[in-house]
Amino acid sequence: MDLTYTEEEEAFRAGLRAWLSRALPQLPPKPDPLDWPGRRAYDTAWQRMLYDAGYAGLHWPEAAGGRGATPTQHLIYLEETEKAGAPYVGANFVGLLHAGPTIAAEGTPGQRARWLPPVLRGDEIWCQGFSEPDAGSDLAALRTRAVRDGDDYVVTGSKIWTSHAEVADWCELLVRTDPDAPKHRGITWLALPMEAPGITVRPLRTLAGSAEFAEVFLDEVRVPVANRVGAENDGWRVTMVTLSFERGTAFVGEVVACRRTLAALAKTAKANGSWDDSAVRRQLGLLNAKFTALWRLTQWNVSEAQRGGGVPGVGGSVFKLRYSHARQELFDTAARVLGPDALDLDRDLTMDRLSSLSYTIAAGTSQIQRNIVAERILGLPKGR
Numbered sequence: 001m002d003l004t005y006t007e008e009e010e011a012f013r014a015g016l017r018a019w020l021s022r023a024l025p026q027l028p029p030k031p032d033p034l035d036w037p038g039r040r041a042y043d044t045a046w047q048r049m050l051y052d053a054g055y056a057g058l059h060w061p062e063a064a065g066g067r068g069a070t071p072t073q074h075l076i077y078l079e080e081t082e083k084a085g086a087p088y089v090g091a092n093f094v095g096l097l098h099a100g101p102t103i104a105a106e107g108t109p110g111q112r113a114r115w116l117p118p119v120l121r122g123d124e125i126w127c128q129g130f131s132e133p134d135a136g137s138d139l140a141a142l143r144t145r146a147v148r149d150g151d152d153y154v155v156t157g158s159k160i161w162t163s164h165a166e167v168a169d170w171c172e173l174l175v176r177t178d179p180d181a182p183k184h185r186g187i188t189w190l191a192l193p194m195e196a197p198g199i200t201v202r203p204l205r206t207l208a209g210s211a212e213f214a215e216v217f218l219d220e221v222r223v224p225v226a227n228r229v230g231a232e233n234d235g236w237r238v239t240m241v242t243l244s245f246e247r248g249t250a251f252v253g254e255v256v257a258c259r260r261t262l263a264a265l266a267k268t269a270k271a272n273g274s275w276d277d278s279a280v281r282r283q284l285g286l287l288n289a290k291f292t293a294l295w296r297l298t299q300w301n302v303s304e305a306q307r308g309g310g311v312p313g314v315g316g317s318v319f320k321l322r323y324s325h326a327r328q329e330l331f332d333t334a335a336r337v338l339g340p341d342a343l344d345l346d347r348d349l350t351m352d353r354l355s356s357l358s359y360t361i362a363a364g365t366s367q368i369q370r371n372i373v374a375e376r377i378l379g380l381p382k383g384r
Contacts, residue, residue: 005072013076016055020084023049027087034210036091040125040167043090047122056120057100064104065116075299082256091164095119095126099172102189102242106230115170115191127168129159129192129216130239139174140183140236144218146175146190148232152222153177153190158215165201165214168194172242173223178233187235189242191227198222255298255323258330259291261352265330269337283333290326294319 005013027046031038050056059074060066069077089096100119103111118124135141144157155175165171171192178186194201198221203211230238266284269275297319331353 009072012073016080036167040091043092044122046087047092051121065120078253079256082253091125094128098242099126105241106238124169126170127165128163129171129173131161133160144175146177151225155218155221158217160215161213162216165216166203184236186233188232189229189235189238190223192223196221255294262287265334265337274337287330294323
């Protein structure tokens, strides 16, 4: 893999840096982290700025409204926006990183025309309705029912850990349309309008005090058949496309952020004397090696996705597995470097440490990722 940059790529980097230097000072102050309507407004305003400048959906195909950028340009974009301290996708992450790419890959021309432009402009927010109280890691065990009634599906059931449901316009929803089929074969992927009658949203508060997740209850909610992405009962295959984006590219920007955090942590260690502890130096060096390797793995995965038609492969599970644990190690080390200051809830590092605890569960548990790696990459037999 050639890791050098061409003149064209360096010109792209220079243009992006110049635009960021002009655009970022125009942003209003960040809203309170617990103010999700305010955060939605802030995040979508930034998304509109990206859209107007031609950076929205940079790596999406041109046919889907994107710029058709190369994998290397996409990585340059992620690296430079993170280094500049630009806002993350925030409330719009499900639409931009999961639902949008899935619709681009699996949707009809009409569906792409209806849903993708509002995502890229920041006009509409999506949430993810996959997990259920009894179907988290075993996602195929979901029980939310959808019964066909003319031109609609009538949906009844509940979802949990639904990201940003309280501010979302749409939900990528998995439902069971054939209860008699094997559990992986009776699932359908629907786009659910969140203003439909019969939907109740109940926010969930996390360990960090935030409420970006919610329970969603569906009581005979009518969803047009036209909102189905893919064929009826083919939702598991479509879901694997969604999850490949979630595990393969959704955390890319965070690797850059972790490398910046690691550099800042080393400076703090030198300033407060913890650098004198050889065990701390050894751990910081090991983490630097791990995140450097993760960045190279990211480059490889994105390149593989480009060769595979834009859909990440199972290599995303390798990345997700290693990144989840490396992130936890990073913030455990941060607690060691900070000492008693690590208990200060007003510190970003403290809140990031609390957040890191969820990473070995979110987007598929580490146990699930190990099974995927064992069965689909190494070719090992399934466990009994």
